[in-house]
Amino acid sequence: MNLIENNNYNYPDAKGKFGVFGGKFVPETLMSALYELEDMYNSLKENPDFLKELYSLQKDYNGRPTPLTYANRLTDYYEKAKIYLKREDLCHTGAHKINNALGQILLAIKLGKKRIIAETGAGQHGVATATVCAKFGLQCIVYMGEVDVERQSLNVFRMKMLGAEVRPVSSGSKTLKDATNEAIRDWVANVKDTHYIIGSVVGPHPYPMIVRDFQSIIGEEVKTQILEKENKLPDYIVACVGGGSNAMGIFYPFVGNENVKLIGIEAAGYGIETDKHCATLTLGTPGIFQGMNTYLLQDKFGQISEVHSISAGLDYPGVGPEHSMLNDIKRAQYFSATDEEALEATLQISKLEGILPALETAHAFSYLNKLMPNTNKEEIVIVNVSGRGDKDLNIIIKNLGDKI
Amino acid sequence: MSKIKEHIESLNNSGRKALSVFLTAGFPDNNKFFDTARIILDNGADILEIGIPFSDPLADGPVIQQSSQIALQNGITLEKSIIAAGKLTKEFDKPIILMGYANPIISFGKENFVKAAVENKICGVIIPDIPIEEYDDFFENKFAGLDTILLTTPTSSEERIKSIDLKSSGFVYCVSVTGTTGIRYDFSDDTLINLETTYRNIIKNKMMIGFGISKPEDIKTFSPYCDGVIVGSAVIKSIMNDNNKFEKTKELINSLSKACNN
Numbered sequence: 001m002n003l004i005e006n007n008n009y010n011y012p013d014a015k016g017k018f019g020v021f022g023g024k025f026v027p028e029t030l031m032s033a034l035y036e037l038e039d040m041y042n043s044l045k046e047n048p049d050f051l052k053e054l055y056s057l058q059k060d061y062n063g064r065p066t067p068l069t070y071a072n073r074l075t076d077y078y079e080k081a082k083i084y085l086k087r088e089d090l091c092h093t094g095a096h097k098i099n100n101a102l103g104q105i106l107l108a109i110k111l112g113k114k115r116i117i118a119e120t121g122a123g124q125h126g127v128a129t130a131t132v133c134a135k136f137g138l139q140c141i142v143y144m145g146e147v148d149v150e151r152q153s154l155n156v157f158r159m160k161m162l163g164a165e166v167r168p169v170s171s172g173s174k175t176l177k178d179a180t181n182e183a184i185r186d187w188v189a190n191v192k193d194t195h196y197i198i199g200s201v202v203g204p205h206p207y208p209m210i211v212r213d214f215q216s217i218i219g220e221e222v223k224t225q226i227l228e229k230e231n232k233l234p235d236y237i238v239a240c241v242g243g244g245s246n247a248m249g250i251f252y253p254f255v256g257n258e259n260v261k262l263i264g265i266e267a268a269g270y271g272i273e274t275d276k277h278c279a280t281l282t283l284g285t286p287g288i289f290q291g292m293n294t295y296l297l298q299d300k301f302g303q304i305s306e307v308h309s310i311s312a313g314l315d316y317p318g319v320g321p322e323h324s325m326l327n328d329i330k331r332a333q334y335f336s337a338t339d340e341e342a343l344e345a346t347l348q349i350s351k352l353e354g355i356l357p358a359l360e361t362a363h364a365f366s367y368l369n370k371l372m373p374n375t376n377k378e379e380i381v382i383v384n385v386s387g388r389g390d391k392d393l394n395i396i397i398k399n400l401g402d403k404i
Numbered sequence: 405m406s407k408i409k410e411h412i413e414s415l416n417n418s419g420r421k422a423l424s425v426f427l428t429a430g431f432p433d434n435n436k437f438f439d440t441a442r443i444i445l446d447n448g449a450d451i452l453e454i455g456i457p458f459s460d461p462l463a464d465g466p467v468i469q470q471s472s473q474i475a476l477q478n479g480i481t482l483e484k485s486i487i488a489a490g491k492l493t494k495e496f497d498k499p500i501i502l503m504g505y506a507n508p509i510i511s512f513g514k515e516n517f518v519k520a521a522v523e524n525k526i527c528g529v530i531i532p533d534i535p536i537e538e539y540d541d542f543f544e545n546k547f548a549g550l551d552t553i554l555l556t557t558p559t560s561s562e563e564r565i566k567s568i569d570l571k572s573s574g575f576v577y578c579v580s581v582t583g584t585t586g587i588r589y590d591f592s593d594d595t596l597i598n599l600e601t602t603y604r605n606i607i608k609n610k611m612m613i614g615f616g617i618s619k620p621e622d623i624k625t626f627s628p629y630c631d632g633v634i635v636g637s638a639v640i641k642s643i644m645n646d647n648n649k650f651e652k653t654k655e656l657i658n659s660l661s662k663a664c665n666n
Binding site for chain 2: 015023024025026027028029030031032033171172177181184185188189190191192287288289290291296298300301302303304
């Protein structure tokens with residue numbers, strides 16, 4: 001396993017910047033913890049014992065490598081490029097989030113921290129964190145916006161069953177951004193004995209780097225698998241982007257392969273012409289939020305917008321700083337899909353491939369309607385199936401009940 | 405010399421610790437903000453720290469979060485906050501400083517911000533999400549005419565405290581405890597040891613202690629280790645629960661001010 005190599009692409013720099021993005025915009029209280037985490041990570045990331053321990057967990061507990069499935073009926077439907085699916089929905093707990101949680105729990109143990117906190121939107125990162133805490137016997141507290149507690153109630157029960165305490169957050173828009181604020185505030189207060197397992201490639205340095213590195217196991221496996229199956233690299237990789245961890249995980253090992261087009265799909269909510277969306281890279285402007293300089297959805301006074309997506313995991317007004325840079329240097333392209341398009345794609349993929357994708361993932365699938373007509377039969381498209389949709393059944397039934 | 409530093413020094417020379425009081429701009433509403441600011445300055449505060457509301461105030465506890473939310477609902481903006489501060493600098497000779505998060509400042513434009521602040525006779529600025537690592541890039545020497553007040557915390561190493569002192573002007577804001585702003589019911593011995601260490605390492609600047617201070621006893625406890633204290637949440641909370649004439653708030657400020665006299 002190789003967590004870090006990517007020729008000619010060395011980001012973040014020593015100050016934690018991805019070009020002008022990233023950085024460490026946090027209260028002074030957290031600076032020592034960020035250095036401690038960075039030093040520990042740097043000392044372990046190439047340590048054979050650490051990597052062996054992580055690899056064995058990824059294999060024997062998480063079920064990796066996840067398959068790369070040829071989507072024959074979906075391919076037939078478009079009659080264009082071959083479509084493969086990277087099956088992160090088959091990870092233990094049902095989404096890619098656990099790849100990072102496993103890595104970070106090992107870091108937390110090495111740091112001697114006894115208490116783990118996390119934020120969650122859809123609940124997938126909360127479940128993943130609660131799971132690894134159960135596995136390693138650490139105390140776990142998960143912050144979750146009240147709106148998300150309601151719409152992802154199944155995951156709330158899962159977290160509780162796993163022994164975690166779920167703290168509903170009632171400030172602001174009561175979603176992922178507010179849960180993240182509350183987790184950061186908890187960390188500021190309890191930094192001595194607490195490790196904060198951030199769930200996406202967001203926040204202050206070194207988090208965007210660490211989460212990316214732990215998630216890049218996705219892209220590394222894809223590289224091996226697609227070479228085995230097709231003896232060439234893909235032409236397109238498509239992934240959904242909220243904070244952007246599943247996308248960064250599958251993109252990163254391919255950043256140096258310039259012919260592989262990297263496409264991120266954000267949530268357009270009710271439509272990007274409305275003010276109810278979270279298409280940060282499509283419509284946002286740079287600013288400083290939750291420890292990082294990155295694209296944000298904000299008003300003209302620099303106040304962070306209350307955003308909307310049907311999928312709690314994408315319902316976030318910021319985006320990982322590395323995506324902001326990849327966008328600006330045009331190494332990756334970002335588009336968006338509406339709530340409605342995502343719901344349609346959920347049904348389509350269920351019927352054609354026997355896979356019920358998470359609503360987050362469905363945003364990536366819905367983009368195939370736009371992408372596929374421009375591809376040809378010689379090409380290969382890979383979609384990252386970041387998670388499975390069982391958790392979304394209530395929302396799907398509410399919105400599509402009569403169509404199912 | 406910085407007006408703030410001069411002011412704190414002359415207070416210290418007269419045997420008094422400086423009292424700085426925090427008030428959120430636009431709170432409790434756009435007019436009553438002025439009434440309460442005047443009450444604060446007329447009843448013994450030596451410095452007024454005006455908070456520029458932000459939607460996501462990471463360093464703040466529930467009380468200041470709530471006041472920020474109320475102020476934003478009242479339509480306050482960064483520009484309006486500076487103008488409000490300017491009105492007070494005309495009435496009072498005491499230093500007035502601004503505290504705000506980085507994003508609204510960037511959005512307004514750093515140069516515009518400094519220009520407006522200097523024109524309105526603001527003395528200094530506190531930006532809690534700009535640590536020393538980001539200081540050079542963020543301030544880019546553009547903050548001429550404004551003191552830049554940085555924060556130390558219980559987790560800052562002595563080495564960091566020294567760099568923070570070097571980069572700060574006006575005073576160094578020493579955060580008493582780990583955590584967000586808000587009332588604390590007691591302070592541990594570790595807190596005092598820590599404050600003593602910090603105070604010893606602050607050489608260039610005056611040092612003010614903030615976070616958690618709510619009553620005269622707290623000021624007495626901290627007095628040996630600082631040149632002044634900052635009170636925020638306790639005052640905001642008092643304003644929230646007070647009558648229209650803000651009599652309880654007057655009393656609170658008076659008692660805090662008295663505790664600042666040796």
